[in-house]
Amino acid sequence: MQYLSTRGNISPIPFTEAVMMGLAEDGGLLLPRTIPRIGCDTLQSWQQMSYPELAFEVMSRFIDDIPTSDLREIINRSYSTFSHGDITPLVHQGPYHILELFHGPTLAFKDVALQFLGNLFEYLLQKNESVLNIIGATSGDTGSAAIYGVRGKERINIFILHPKGRVSKVQEKQMTTVVDDNVFNIAIEGSFDDGQAIVKKIFTDIDFKNKYNLGAINSINWARVLAQVVYYVYSCIHVTTHEKDSSVDFAIPTGNFGDIFAGYIAKKMLPPGTIRQLVLATNSNDILSRFVNDGDYSMAEVKITSSPSMDIQAASNFERYLYYLMDSDAAKTKSLMEDFAKEGKIDLSNYQDQIKRDFAAAAVSEAEVSETISAFYSEYGYILDPHTAVGIKAAEQVKAVGIPMVCLATAHPAKFGDVVEAAIGKQPAVPENLKGITDRESRCKVMEADKTSIQDFLAENAR
Numbered sequence: 001m002q003y004l005s006t007r008g009n010i011s012p013i014p015f016t017e018a019v020m021m022g023l024a025e026d027g028g029l030l031l032p033r034t035i036p037r038i039g040c041d042t043l044q045s046w047q048q049m050s051y052p053e054l055a056f057e058v059m060s061r062f063i064d065d066i067p068t069s070d071l072r073e074i075i076n077r078s079y080s081t082f083s084h085g086d087i088t089p090l091v092h093q094g095p096y097h098i099l100e101l102f103h104g105p106t107l108a109f110k111d112v113a114l115q116f117l118g119n120l121f122e123y124l125l126q127k128n129e130s131v132l133n134i135i136g137a138t139s140g141d142t143g144s145a146a147i148y149g150v151r152g153k154e155r156i157n158i159f160i161l162h163p164k165g166r167v168s169k170v171q172e173k174q175m176t177t178v179v180d181d182n183v184f185n186i187a188i189e190g191s192f193d194d195g196q197a198i199v200k201k202i203f204t205d206i207d208f209k210n211k212y213n214l215g216a217i218n219s220i221n222w223a224r225v226l227a228q229v230v231y232y233v234y235s236c237i238h239v240t241t242h243e244k245d246s247s248v249d250f251a252i253p254t255g256n257f258g259d260i261f262a263g264y265i266a267k268k269m270l271p272p273g274t275i276r277q278l279v280l281a282t283n284s285n286d287i288l289s290r291f292v293n294d295g296d297y298s299m300a301e302v303k304i305t306s307s308p309s310m311d312i313q314a315a316s317n318f319e320r321y322l323y324y325l326m327d328s329d330a331a332k333t334k335s336l337m338e339d340f341a342k343e344g345k346i347d348l349s350n351y352q353d354q355i356k357r358d359f360a361a362a363a364v365s366e367a368e369v370s371e372t373i374s375a376f377y378s379e380y381g382y383i384l385d386p387h388t389a390v391g392i393k394a395a396e397q398v399k400a401v402g403i404p405m406v407c408l409a410t411a412h413p414a415k416f417g418d419v420v421e422a423a424i425g426k427q428p429a430v431p432e433n434l435k436g437i438t439d440r441e442s443r444c445k446v447m448e449a450d451k452t453s454i455q456d457f458l459a460e461n462a463r
């Protein structure tokens with residue numbers, strides 16, 4: 001499989017090069033040249049597979065430059081760190097199928113992709129005898145998941161920028177208590193979007209990028225999207241009735257558009273109609289729900305909410321969808337993204353029909369998040385984290401009779417204990433690997449949200 005840029009100005013590259021490139025060198029995002037199709041019979045034949053076996057089947061359709069046995073081994077190792085045998089178990093609560101994506105080492109769905117990406121990087125670097133300096137911005141969960149993906153790995157240093165004081169205490173501790181020599185935490189005086197903008201700028205400095213072998217771990221990396229496609233397929237296999245024409249809906253708490261974009265790829269891969277509807281759920285940072293409902297893609301100020309991993313305005317994966325919406329026209333995509341960079345908005349109301357075929361959307365207020373956590377607990381005795389609650393609330397609003405609704409549970413409630421306590425009057429049980437985390441030794445450098453000083457810090461500490 002060859003990979004292309006959404007902006008059309010790189011020559012096609014194979015999967016492993018796309019992984020190492022991260023952001024495409026022309027400023028666009030990388031996408032597979034075609035999306036492989038899975039037939040009904042093939043899907044049927046996957047029913048008895050374990051999660052890692054299924055992951056191999058799905059991913060290998062996008063990867064033709066890693067030997068089969070190596071790819072299998074990387075996948076198996078990546079999911080051996082999960083605490084649940086099914087990796088991403090489905091549990092049934094009330095009218096919903098809840099896809100628990102939080103059984104990895106940092107208790108958020110990002111582990112599903114980043115355990116894989118860390119091992120993949122290690123494998124490719126050993127092969128090429130090279131080194132990598134990963135730089136990424138996080139709104140909370142990506143940082144710790146990325147750090148856990150590469151901690152202690154020999155040929156990799158990792159630099160993670162988080163917005164100081166704007167991630168939960170547990171999220172902060174999960175990052176800063178990893179004191180391996182190859183891990184550098186930077187708390188910036190600014191928002192997640194400031195951090196992301198700095199990272200993007202550093203990446204467009206091609207000389208710097210090449211000199212220090214910079215790599216990305218943000219959701220702009222195609223390998224992350226790919227790893228997330230797997231659990232959509234997994235859910236379809238386990239939730240549909242397997243009758244002809246049976247469909248599934250998904251509700252996805254959305255920030256950077258990575259997770260839901262993986263759902264969009266799964267929808268294109270699977271037999272038509274298998275995934276009927278992808279419900280895009282945002283918190284009060286509602287740029288993406290406004291985009292779906294009104295075609296209005298315009299930036300607003302970032303609001304701080306109880307679901308901080310979704311406190312995002314400029315969604316870094318949006319460009320991938322825009323490319324398909326423009327019928328794979330890279331020139332058009334490029335010019336729209338340039339308009340967006342200049343004006344902070346683009347008007348896509350002419351594409352409303354197609355957008356609404358691809359997604360439904362709802363924005364969920366802070367009061368609704370709290371009410372949803374509380375109501376769900378009293379009705380079903382199941383504790384939702386605030387991100388998952390955003391998805392459940394949106395699902396409630398659009399759920400169709402007779403069609404199974406899979407709600408993605410993106411974080412363990414114990415990561416957001418205070419929000420949960422405010423809603424239900426008690427703290428969720430703390431899983432083993434979080435116990436005592438606030439007392440552990442931690443390390444972090446506080447810096448201005450300034451590209452030059454961060455770039456200098458990187459140069460000093462790079463491999």
Ligand SMILES: *Cc1c(COP(=O)(O)O)cnc(C)c1O
Nearest residue numbers: 141255256257258259309410411
């Ligand atoms: C990152 C994250 C999201 C949003 O996922 P995107 O891929 O950025 O849309 C939702 N919930 C949690 C808990 C997250 O960590």
